[in-house]
Amino acid sequence: MHSKFVEDKVLFLLQEALSEDVKNVGSNDDLINLGLDSIKSVSLIVALESTFDITFEDGELLFENFSSINKIVEIVTGKLVPAT
Template identity: 30%
Template sequence: MNQTAMEAVIIEHVKQILPQQIEIEPTTKLLETGIDSMSFIRLVVLLEEAFNIVIEDEEILLENFTSVETIRNLIQKCLDSKQ
């Protein structure tokens, strides 16, 4: 899956958990969108299911979830480690 397709899937899942519908770009700062801790955990589960990966507990850090780009990088790292 290329980066653009991966970002589209991530954006779709981010929009599912947000309290209001806003435009999400790859560089949107997700902490400024109103995402709360329960939504954050829900996002992790949705992404694990969508990409058939396991995001290890030590990888669940704010720095890995600041934007769609940082999430994409984390998912790519998880996918690469599966191979």
């Protein structure tokens, strides 16, 4: 799946989770500064799993994996790449 498509979906889901406009957020900005707390993180993770039909393993559910747009796109894209 094209990373631009993934990034656009991640931005949409992040905006929903934060109830904030994220179009001016940098790809590496720390999302905790935008109000991404543990409750909103869970909401975002559930939305990512549902939207992309993926499952995060317990060991992946670390805040640092979801602390920036780039990190979220990276982990989601990694889940979408077919295993060889």
